[in-house]
Amino acid sequence: MKTIGVLGIQGAIEKHIEVVRTLGDRAVRVLEKEQLKQIDALIIPGGESTSILSQLKWYDLFEPLRQALQEGLPVFGTCAGLILLAGELDALDVTVRRNAYGSQIDSFKTNLKVEGIDHEIPAFFIRAPRIEQVGEGAEVLSRFQNNPVLVRQRQGSCMAAAFHPELTDDVSVHKLFLDNL
Amino acid sequence: MHFSSDLWQTKVGLAEMLRNGVIMDVTNAEQAKIAEDAGAIAVMALERVPSDIRMQGGVARMSDPKMIKDIKAAVSIPVMAKCRIGHISEAQILEALSIDFIDESEVLTPADEEFHVWKHDFKVPFVCGCRDLGEALRRIGEGAAMIRTKGEPGTGNIVEAVRHFRMLKNGIHALTVTPKEELMTAAKNLQAPFELVQYVAENGKLPVPNFSAGGVATPADAALMRLLGAESVFVGSGIFKSSNPSKVAKAIVEATTFFNDPNKLAAISENLGDAMQGLDIKQINEKDLMALRGW
Numbered sequence: 342m343k344t345i346g347v348l349g350i351q352g353a354i355e356k357h358i359e360v361v362r363t364l365g366d367r368a369v370r371v372l373e374k375e376q377l378k379q380i381d382a383l384i385i386p387g388g389e390s391t392s393i394l395s396q397l398k399w400y401d402l403f404e405p406l407r408q409a410l411q412e413g414l415p416v417f418g419t420c421a422g423l424i425l426l427a428g429e430l431d432a433l434d435v436t437v438r439r440n441a442y443g444s445q446i447d448s449f450k451t452n453l454k455v456e457g458i459d460h461e462i463p464a465f466f467i468r469a470p471r472i473e474q475v476g477e478g479a480e481v482l483s484r485f486q487n488n489p490v491l492v493r494q495r496q497g498s499c500m501a502a503a504f505h506p507e508l509t510d511d512v513s514v515h516k517l518f519l520d521n522l
Numbered sequence: 523m524h525f526s527s528d529l530w531q532t533k534v535g536l537a538e539m540l541r542n543g544v545i546m547d548v549t550n551a552e553q554a555k556i557a558e559d560a561g562a563i564a565v566m567a568l569e570r571v572p573s574d575i576r577m578q579g580g581v582a583r584m585s586d587p588k589m590i591k592d593i594k595a596a597v598s599i600p601v602m603a604k605c606r607i608g609h610i611s612e613a614q615i616l617e618a619l620s621i622d623f624i625d626e627s628e629v630l631t632p633a634d635e636e637f638h639v640w641k642h643d644f645k646v647p648f649v650c651g652c653r654d655l656g657e658a659l660r661r662i663g664e665g666a667a668m669i670r671t672k673g674e675p676g677t678g679n680i681v682e683a684v685r686h687f688r689m690l691k692n693g694i695h696a697l698t699v700t701p702k703e704e705l706m707t708a709a710k711n712l713q714a715p716f717e718l719v720q721y722v723a724e725n726g727k728l729p730v731p732n733f734s735a736g737g738v739a740t741p742a743d744a745a746l747m748r749l750l751g752a753e754s755v756f757v758g759s760g761i762f763k764s765s766n767p768s769k770v771a772k773a774i775v776e777a778t779t780f781f782n783d784p785n786k787l788a789a790i791s792e793n794l795g796d797a798m799q800g801l802d803i804k805q806i807n808e809k810d811l812m813a814l815r816g817w
Contacts, residue, residue: 350779351563353538372779387539389563389599396561396779399772420539439598445536445622446645450528467535468600468622508535 343522346371346380348406350396352388352421356507360515374405382415382498382522385422387467387505390439393421394429406430415498417518423501424470432499434478435492441471453504455483455491458513464490464504472503482517498522524642524665525717525729533647533667536622537731540564540600540668540754544744544775545733547571547758550589551596557761560771564600564623566756567593572629572676572736573759573798576810582630584612587619594619602649607816608634617646623668624648628815629675629758638816641665651735653686653813655693655722659714660817662730669728671752672813673736676759678800680746682813683737687750690732697723736813739764739797741777741790748781763798770794 342365347357349370361368361384369376371383383406385393397403410416410432418426418433426433442448445468452461464485472489475481482500483491491514493500498521506514524530543563548554554565569585570578584605594601600622605612607626612633616624626639628651641648642665650661651672658669671690673683693712700708700723709719721729734752738744739760747755755778757771764770773790780786808814 349542351543352541354542356538388541389539389543391558391599392543392561392563392775395559396775399561399776444620445533445600445647446617446620448532448536450532465532465535467532467539505535505539508531508538 342367343381343519344369344379345519346376346383348383348385348393348422350388350393352386352393353505353507354386357384357386357419360507360512361519363512364516364519366519372400374402377405377409377414380414382417382519383409385416385418385425386507387420387422390421390424394425403429410499413497415518415522416500417515418501419505419507420467420469420503423472423503426499426501427472433492433494433501434476435472435489436474437470438473439470440468441473442466442469444468451485453483453485453490455514455517457482457517460513462506462511462513463509464506465508466504469503529645530642530667534730536600536647537649537668541731542778543754544771544778545602545754545756546761546771547756548593549762551592553762553767554593554596554601556768557771558597558599560768561775562599562771563754564602565593565597566602566604566625566758568604568629571759571762572812573678573763574676575629576676576812584609584615584630587615590616590619590621594621604630605639606630607632608637608639610639613639613644613648617644621646626650626666628672628812632815638664649733651813651816652690654689655697656712656714657817658690658728659712659718659722662718662728663715666730668731668733670733670735670756673734673738674803674806675736675812676801677737677803677806678739678760678763678798679803680737680739680743681803683734683747684750686736686813687734687747687752691751694722694726694728698726738774739800741773741787741794744774745777745781745787748778754778760798765795770797
């Protein structure tokens with residue numbers, strides 16, 4: 342059994358914890374830098390990236406987290422998690438624009454084909470960020486209307502989604518991440 | 523049915539993203555920026571904070587769209603705004619402004635003393651207040667994608683928020699130990715839709731996120747509501763009626779995150795200046811209680 346940390350500052354923390362437990366792994370809410378050494382992988386949930394980023398810095402978590410990611414701590418980010426991994430945490434070779442699909446009335450659900458998953462998965466896009474460029478260091482695992490929506494760093498294990506697999510009963514995106522650890 | 527539609531799940535999805543955070547009342551773009559910098563996950567745009575509405579009296583209405591647009595332009599976090607209870611047109615105007623969440627709120631003067639807005643007709647999600655489980659489930663039945671307990675807005679007094687949250691929690695707990703054959707009668711007594719009563723009995727929680735509002739003035743107040751089970755906290759007058767808004771706002775955000783860590787809470791609560799002046803609920807005339815608006 343693996344121990345998966347879910348960054349416990351803000352957002353849909355509980356939803357990710359439920360999915361990890363459904364898949365048979367241990368899930369812990371991470372709020373202290375010491376915990377980063379006690380986990381096999383980290384999930385950064387959706388929420389408000391500005392609030393999560395400010396709080397990471399106030400609590401002296403930002404540098405330890407950035408370093409842990411550099412040293413190879415596997416990480417999966419959704420929505421706000423994608424924004425942080427592509428931006429300030431500098432763990433993913435893509436560029437992202439926040440709220441690029443518009444405000445809440447433009448939020449939507451769709452089904453996606455994903456490389457490595459044998460069926461279409463349901464996906465919610467909530468005030469979603471858009472992945473505008475994918476660098477050589479990253480690969481695209483899924484697209485929606487030609488836009489990359491699920492990406493993975495070629496080296497190491499950093500994966501991120503513009504959508505929210507944790508809001509559905511389909512656990513296969515999390516499984517894809519956890520199986521690769 | 524409404525509750526299995528993609529639209530419904532998209533609305534509840536945004537509410538899920540707002541868990542574990544603080545939503546702050548602001549009355550202009552400058553305050554909205556202060557709130558965002560202090561870690562707010564959303565701002566509630568309104569013309570007067572509840573304590574001023576209480577003091578100045580008169581009819582409290584939806585805010586000027588110009589002011590809402592200015593606030594939307596100033597921040598990147600979601601912007602919410604309030605419509606009067608039952609005021610379908612105010613809700614439609616807020617939807618036309620692409621607001622992210624509408625609060626059909628008892629803080630404003632009700633437009634309809636019998637009926638609330640049918641919220642399933644809207645693409646924008648709604649949050650509504652409640653004092654107990656029956657009221658929460660009636661609002662969800664009409665389409666509220668987020669529930670907040672009402673408390674007594676604009677008082678800086680947490681006592682009603684605690685009362686309402688405990689009422690709601692006790693109601694939920696009671697259903698989880700109610701035998702199946704008694705659930706229909708429970709629904710009758712709660713005056714709530716049966717399928718929602720059944721959901722709560724089986725899951726031990728509401729089908730939408732469950733936040734707290736009305737009376738938070740200090741970091742300890744926010745932590746208390748989180749300890750009782752509130753998934754996020756709305757703060758109205760408590761921030762911009764304090765002597766040091768940006769410090770108090772940040773401290774309330776920190777306390778919402780570390781609600782379970784008394785040592786951190788002690789440090790967070792230190793040296794914040796004066797909290798807003800509070801009001802004893804017993805000194806308020808019953809006709810002036812906002813929590814009694816709506817049913």
